[in-house]
Amino acid sequence: MPSTDYEQDTSTGFGPLRIKARGRAVMTNPTTNRGTAFTVEQRRELGIVGLVPTRVTNLENQVRRVYEQYQRTTTMLGRYLHLAGVRDRNEVLFYRLLTSNIEEMLPVIYTPTIGEAIERFSHEFSRPRGVFLSIDQPELMVDSFLNFGLNPDEVDLVVVTDSEGILGIGDQGIGGIQIAIGKLSVYTAAAGVHPRRCIPVVLDVGTDNLGLLSSEMYLGERHARVRGEKYDEFLALFVNTVKDLFPNAMLHWEDFGTTNAHRLLTTYREEICTFNDDIQGTAAVVLAAILAGVDVTGLELDDHRVCVFGAGSAGIGIANLIRDTMLRTGASETEEEAYSRFYAIGINGLYVDDQPELMPFQRPYARARADLADWAVADPNHITLADVIRNARPTILIGTSTRGGAFTRAIVEEIASYCARPIIFPLSNPTSRAEATPADLLTWTDGRALVATGSPFWPVDLDGVRYTIAQANNALIFPGLGLGVATSQATRISDGMIAAAAEALAGMVNAYRQGAPLLPTISALRTVSATVAVAVAQQAATEGLARNPLTDPIQQIYERMWQPVYPEIEAI
Ligand SMILES: NC(=O)C1=CN([C@@H]2O[C@H](COP(=O)(O)OP(=O)(O)OC[C@H]3O[C@@H](n4cnc5c(N)ncnc54)[C@H](O)[C@@H]3O)[C@@H](O)[C@H]2O)C=CC1
Ligand SMILES: CC(=O)C(=O)O
Numbered sequence: 001m002p003s004t005d006y007e008q009d010t011s012t013g014f015g016p017l018r019i020k021a022r023g024r025a026v027m028t029n030p031t032t033n034r035g036t037a038f039t040v041e042q043r044r045e046l047g048i049v050g051l052v053p054t055r056v057t058n059l060e061n062q063v064r065r066v067y068e069q070y071q072r073t074t075t076m077l078g079r080y081l082h083l084a085g086v087r088d089r090n091e092v093l094f095y096r097l098l099t100s101n102i103e104e105m106l107p108v109i110y111t112p113t114i115g116e117a118i119e120r121f122s123h124e125f126s127r128p129r130g131v132f133l134s135i136d137q138p139e140l141m142v143d144s145f146l147n148f149g150l151n152p153d154e155v156d157l158v159v160v161t162d163s164e165g166i167l168g169i170g171d172q173g174i175g176g177i178q179i180a181i182g183k184l185s186v187y188t189a190a191a192g193v194h195p196r197r198c199i200p201v202v203l204d205v206g207t208d209n210l211g212l213l214s215s216e217m218y219l220g221e222r223h224a225r226v227r228g229e230k231y232d233e234f235l236a237l238f239v240n241t242v243k244d245l246f247p248n249a250m251l252h253w254e255d256f257g258t259t260n261a262h263r264l265l266t267t268y269r270e271e272i273c274t275f276n277d278d279i280q281g282t283a284a285v286v287l288a289a290i291l292a293g294v295d296v297t298g299l300e301l302d303d304h305r306v307c308v309f310g311a312g313s314a315g316i317g318i319a320n321l322i323r324d325t326m327l328r329t330g331a332s333e334t335e336e337e338a339y340s341r342f343y344a345i346g347i348n349g350l351y352v353d354d355q356p357e358l359m360p361f362q363r364p365y366a367r368a369r370a371d372l373a374d375w376a377v378a379d380p381n382h383i384t385l386a387d388v389i390r391n392a393r394p395t396i397l398i399g400t401s402t403r404g405g406a407f408t409r410a411i412v413e414e415i416a417s418y419c420a421r422p423i424i425f426p427l428s429n430p431t432s433r434a435e436a437t438p439a440d441l442l443t444w445t446d447g448r449a450l451v452a453t454g455s456p457f458w459p460v461d462l463d464g465v466r467y468t469i470a471q472a473n474n475a476l477i478f479p480g481l482g483l484g485v486a487t488s489q490a491t492r493i494s495d496g497m498i499a500a501a502a503e504a505l506a507g508m509v510n511a512y513r514q515g516a517p518l519l520p521t522i523s524a525l526r527t528v529s530a531t532v533a534v535a536v537a538q539q540a541a542t543e544g545l546a547r548n549p550l551t552d553p554i555q556q557i558y559e560r561m562w563q564p565v566y567p568e569i570e571a572i
C-alpha cells in the first residue's frame, strides 16, 4: 500500500519528493512536512497558504528553535519525548538536529535515556511508530507489514526485538518497540541509511514482567511470555514473512533473551541476510577496543587472559570473536589453546563442565572441573569473580552482566597488583548497570586501567591527565554494517564481514597518548560508519556474497548516504 501523500525514489539519498497531498495532510506527514520552511510558492501549490505563520524560515532557523526548546526541557525523559515529537512532525528537521548534535543527543535517543523511555512506554505513549505483531494473532502478520506501506524493494532493514533482554533492564514487553525505533534512528543519523527504508518491529509474545502485567496502563498482550514450540513457530512465520515481503532486507535481531539470541542467529544466519547486534555488533566494537588496548599494553594478544563476567549473549559473542582473532592471527594455534585463555562467569559463577544449566553456545567456555583442583575457592559450586581473579589472574576483564557495581574496589585493586595495564570494560547498559565507573577504575589503578564503557561517561581528570572514555557501544558498528550490506546488496552476513567491520574500526584508533580513548569518539560516528560500510561491502564482494559488488566503493557508499536536507519538491 504505497503512500497516498507522496512519491519518492528512496534508493539513493537525494531523490526529489513528489507531493500528492494537499492542505493539512501535507503538514501531518513528517516526510512531506517542513513547517515554516515551505516557500511562498510551495505554500500556494500545496494548498497550505494561511495554515503556517507568515514568515518563511529555513532549516537552520528551525534547528535553532527546536534546539532551544530541547535545552529548556530539564529532564532526560522530557528531552527524549521532545525529540520523538520532532521526529513525528518533521523527519528532516529531526535528523538535522540529531546529526548536528550527535554527541549530545545520542545519550537521549539511545542509551541511557532510551531505557527509561522503554520502561515508561505504556504511560508516555502518544503516537505509534513501527509494526506490532502479536503471537495471539499470527494471521494478522502479513497485513500488519503491508499496512506499514512499503513495497518489496523499498526496505533495507528490519530491526526486531521480542523485548526479553532490553539493554540490562530485562523484560519490557511491548515497550521494546522503542529500542527498535532507537536503533533505526542511529542507523540514519550515523550512517545515512534512508529513514524510510527501515521497519521497526516488536514481537509481542507476552511478558514475564509482573509490574507490566499488573499495570492498568500496559499496552501489550496481558499474559506470561510464550515459549517453546509456539514461540518457535511464530518466529519462523515472522522470518518467512519478512523474507517473502522484503527479499532485500537485512534482519537485525535486538535484545532477545539469552535462551533465544544465539539459537535464533544460528538457525537463520545461513538462510537469510541477518545479524544479531548484541552478539556480533558488540563483539566487533569490543574487539577493536581490545586490540587498541593490547597495543598499549605492549604485550601480544596471546599474552592476555580474558575474564568475561556475564557470559550471555553479548559476553559469549565477544569471546567468540576474540577466540577467532587469536586463531586467525596465529596467537593461538589450536581451538583448545584459544579457549584456555578464557574464564566465563555467569549468575552461578565460573562456567564448569559439570553445570547442567549451561547452554550449548556457552559450553565450549566451561572449564574442566579437574583443572580447577588446585584453586583456592570458598565454594567450588560457585566460583566467584574474586576467586577467578585470585587464581587465574586475568588481564582483560569484560563486564556484560547487567550487574551494576560488580567490579568492586577490592577486585580492581587485586588485578592492578599483578597487571601493569589491565584492560577493564564495564559494558552493561544503561549507566546504572555499568559494572564500575571509569572514575573509580582509574582512581583505583592510579590511571593504569585501559577503560571502555557501554554507556557514555564524562572524561576523568586524574593527576593532571584527562582520560577520555571510549564508548564501546555497538552503535559504532551496526550503522556502517547496515549501510555496507544495503549498498552491496549482500545476501548473507558472514563472520568475515563482522571481522572486517572490527578491523576497519580498529584502524581508526590511536590510543598511545596517556588518556586517549580506545575507540573513535561519537562525534566521528558518521565517518566511522562510512569507513565500516566500505570495509563490509568489500568483504562481502571478496566472499562472493554481494549481488552488487562495488566498483567505486567510497563514491557509492557516499552517494547512498541520506542527508538531512530538504529535498526538491514537486506538487503533483
Ligand atoms: N556496550 C554494548 O554495546 C552492549 C552492551 N550490552 C549490555 O550487556 C549486558 C548483557 O546483555 P546481554 O548479553 O544481551 O544479556 P544476557 O542476559 O544474554 O547476558 C547476561 C549474562 O549475565 C549473567 N549474569 C547476570 N547476573 C550476573 C551476576 N550477578 N554475576 C555474574 N553473571 C551474571 C547472566 O547469567 C547472563 O549470562 C546488558 O546490560 C546490555 O546492556 C549488550 C549488548 C551491547
Ligand atoms: C547497546 C545494546 O545493544 C545493549 O545494551 O543491549
Ligand SMILES: [Mg+2]
Pocket: 167, 254, 255, 277, 278
Ligand atoms: Mg542490545
